[in-house]
Amino acid sequence: xHRLSSRVLxxxxxxxxxxxxxxxxxxxxxxxxxTLLISPTASAEEAARQRTSLGLDAPIPLQYVxxxxxxxxxxxxxxxxRAEPVTRVxxxxxxxxxxxxxxxxxxxxxIGTILGMIQALRASRRADHVITMVTTAIYAAxxxxxxxxxxxxxxxxxxxxxxxxxxxxPAFGMQDPAADPAxxxxxxxxxxxxxxxxxxxxxxxxxxxxxxxxxxxxxxDAPHVQAAYARGLSRGSVERAxxxxxxxxxxxxLFGLTLPGVIAGSVFVEQVFAWPGLGRTMLSAIAARDxxxxxxxxxxxxxxxxxxxxxxxxxxxxxxxxxRAS
Amino acid sequence: xxxxxxxxxxxTARLRSAASSGAxxxxxxxxxxxxxxxxxxxxxxxxxLAPDGxxxxxxxxxxxLVPPFSRDGRGVWHLLGTDAxxxxxxxxxxxxxxxxxxxxxxxxxxxxxLGILLGAxxxxxxxxxxRAIVALGDALLAIPRLVxxxxxxxxxxxxxxxxxxxxxxxxxxxxxxxxxxEVQGVRALAFVEGAQALGVPSWRVLRRxxxxxxxxxxxxxxxxxxxxxxLLESGLSFLGLGxxxxxxxxxxxxxxxxxxxxxxxxxALMPGVALVITVVACxxxxxxxxxxxxxREIR
Numbered sequence: 100x101h102r103l104s105s106r107v108l109x110x111x112x113x114x115x116x117x118x119x120x121x122x123x124x125x126x127x128x129x130x131x132x133x134t135l136l137i138s139p140t141a142s143a144e145e146a147a148r149q150r151t152s153l154g155l156d157a158p159i160p161l162q163y164v165x166x167x168x169x170x171x172x173x174x175x176x177x178x179x180x181r182a183e184p185v186t187r188v189x190x191x192x193x194x195x196x197x198x199x200x201x202x203x204x205x206x207x208x209x210i211g212t213i214l215g216m217i218q219a220l221r222a223s224r225r226a227d228h229v230i231t232m233v234t235t236a237i238y239a240a241x242x243x244x245x246x247x248x249x250x251x252x253x254x255x256x257x258x259x260x261x262x263x264x265x266x267x268x269p270a271f272g273m274q275d276p277a278a279d280p281a282x283x284x285x286x287x288x289x290x291x292x293x294x295x296x297x298x299x300x301x302x303x304x305x306x307x308x309x310x311x312x313x314x315x316x317x318x319x320d321a322p323h324v325q326a327a328y329a330r331g332l333s334r335g336s337v338e339r340a341x342x343x344x345x346x347x348x349x350x351x352x353l354f355g356l357t358l359p360g361v362i363a364g365s366v367f368v369e370q371v372f373a374w375p376g377l378g379r380t381m382l383s384a385i386a387a388r389d390x391x392x393x394x395x396x397x398x399x400x401x402x403x404x405x406x407x408x409x410x411x412x413x414x415x416x417x418x419x420x421x422x423r424a425s
Numbered sequence: 426x427x428x429x430x431x432x433x434x435x436x437t438a439r440l441r442s443a444a445s446s447g448a449x450x451x452x453x454x455x456x457x458x459x460x461x462x463x464x465x466x467x468x469x470x471x472x473x474l475a476p477d478g479x480x481x482x483x484x485x486x487x488x489x490l491v492p493p494f495s496r497d498g499r500g501v502w503h504l505l506g507t508d509a510x511x512x513x514x515x516x517x518x519x520x521x522x523x524x525x526x527x528x529x530x531x532x533x534x535x536x537x538x539l540g541i542l543l544g545a546x547x548x549x550x551x552x553x554x555x556r557a558i559v560a561l562g563d564a565l566l567a568i569p570r571l572v573x574x575x576x577x578x579x580x581x582x583x584x585x586x587x588x589x590x591x592x593x594x595x596x597x598x599x600x601x602x603x604x605x606x607e608v609q610g611v612r613a614l615a616f617v618e619g620a621q622a623l624g625v626p627s628w629r630v631l632r633r634x635x636x637x638x639x640x641x642x643x644x645x646x647x648x649x650x651x652x653x654x655x656l657l658e659s660g661l662s663f664l665g666l667g668x669x670x671x672x673x674x675x676x677x678x679x680x681x682x683x684x685x686x687x688x689x690x691x692x693a694l695m696p697g698v699a700l701v702i703t704v705v706a707c708x709x710x711x712x713x714x715x716x717x718x719x720x721r722e723i724r
Contacts, residue, residue: 116564128580239704244697251690363571
């Protein structure tokens with residue numbers, strides 16, 4: 100219990116550090132958001148008045164104290180461009196990214212673990228080689244390029260290759276823009292979601308399978324596994340009770356390690372497929388120098404990563420009694 | 426154990442598990458090295474040797490959007506086809522390679538140097554300096570690197586120099602952790618204490634006796650980092666926040682080919698193939714290097 104609370108404290112300290120660093124980065128940058136927001140024809144007094152109302156005239160340390168105070172109260176400030184609270188801007192975009200990230204994290208874990216199991220425990224050496232080659236290539240592919248390649252294959256490519264027509268998938272947006280919003284069914288929504296989810300899950304699954312394969316091979320080498328075979332246990336039961344359980348438990352931690360990749364991937368995927376999630380919001384906020392939104396989103400991203408790491412740590416402690424003693 | 430230590434543990438576990446790398450054949454690292462050397466040569470030679478007129482924008486209507494393996498309106502044969510302005514894609518690909526490979530290597534070299542420096546400092550001096558460096562590293566690791574890159578690159582104005590510096594400033598953390606751990610391990614050994622007892626100044630002990638022992642694992646991490654840096658540069662350039670025209674890298678070529686995706690998919694897809702091959706080669710090479718070290722440690 101004591102260790103858990105000290106870890107939570109560590110995580111909070113880390114988040115404070117992250118916000119301070121981003122605040123410094125954003126405010127050290129050359130350029131002034133006011134020049135983008137205040138009309139160039141405004142008189143000097145009018146410009147000064149708007150500066151004051153945007154809070155951009157205060158000294159930087161004061162702005163920092165003001166901002167941190169707001170964060171502690173759950174107030175991330177007001178978007179300079181959209182004139183809405185930043186929390187509202189984030190809340191609008193969050194469900195889209197949660198859906199994309201959640202489903203693809205789950206999919207990459209399931210697919211990756213199964214692939215790793217096939218490679219390590221069952222398949223011939225040739226299948227192992229082929230899967231390794233494919234996953235290495237997918238893991239190395241930039242997600243925006245993977246997205247464009249998928250779009251090519253599943254739109255015009257379907258015609259060139261003579262594939263059945265239902266494989267022609269929509270490449271942009273979350274639903275059919277021509278259809279009546281009330282009558283859009285699940286089929287249309289899922290057809291729009293297939294390509295973004297695929298592009299986000301494949302690299303994760305590829306990385307996951309590499310870890311799973313290594314972990315399983317190492318676990319299968321352990322002396323107690325040989326002892327279990329020597330006692331005459333069947334291959335299936337040894338693999339279930341002694342190999343899989345030992346090897347797959349540590350993979351839970353990868354949840355924390357995979358998340359930054361999924362976040363980065365979702366920036367590109369949302370951009371290419373025009374899904375209005377956090378990544379797209381981030382890109383437009385950066386382009387418009389919307390400081391409060393950039394700061395708020397960075398905090399959300401860092402919070403997600405820190406929480407995932409903390410969770411992975413705690414889960415591992417519960418699953419693996421050996422770690423509790425040390 | 427802090428959350429981030431789990432990462433470090435997994436990395437070392439990966440280095441140690443050399444015995445199980447059955448799928449990586451003996452020849453793979455040699456192939457990877459060959460591919461990288463070949464690509465570097467091609468990037469140096471091909472753009473220089475390209476005949477006049479293939480690279481420049483000329484008779485656009487006669488030469489544009491030629492598919493791979495075919496001739497344009499003037500009878501010139503193009504291995505990879507041409508882009509929307511009639512420029513030969515093969516020549517553009519190797520011109521872009523100069524920037525993609527160059528930025529990847531220099532950016533990683535910068536982050537590697539920074540990581541070694543800070544890691545040595547943190548490992549050698551315990552106390553406030555150590556804790557400050559580790560905390561800074563943890564904080565930077567908590568922000569996804571792409572987000573960090575996006576924020577810095579866009580606010581400071583995109584461009585070649587900014588991309589390299591930003592890659593350096595955001596990639597040193599894992600190298601720092603490895604070097605710090607190794608330096609802490611070596612610091613306690615008898616020959617270091619002996620050197621100190623003889624009155625050798627500490628920077629000299631660090632340089633002559635500690636760092637050479639600590640650099641091996643850092644080199645593995647740096648090699649693996651090159652592929653990652655190349656990918657990140659391409660991502661920034663794809664979003665328009667990296668290399669700016671008229672210069673082009675593989676990432677900006679993919680961005681430029683995006684609007685022709687349905688008519689001439691090869692423009693956007695070819696640079697991506699080059700990217701995948703390069704990054705795979707870097708990964709294979711880095712993995713092999715790590716495996717070699719791990720095997721030496723076991724013996």
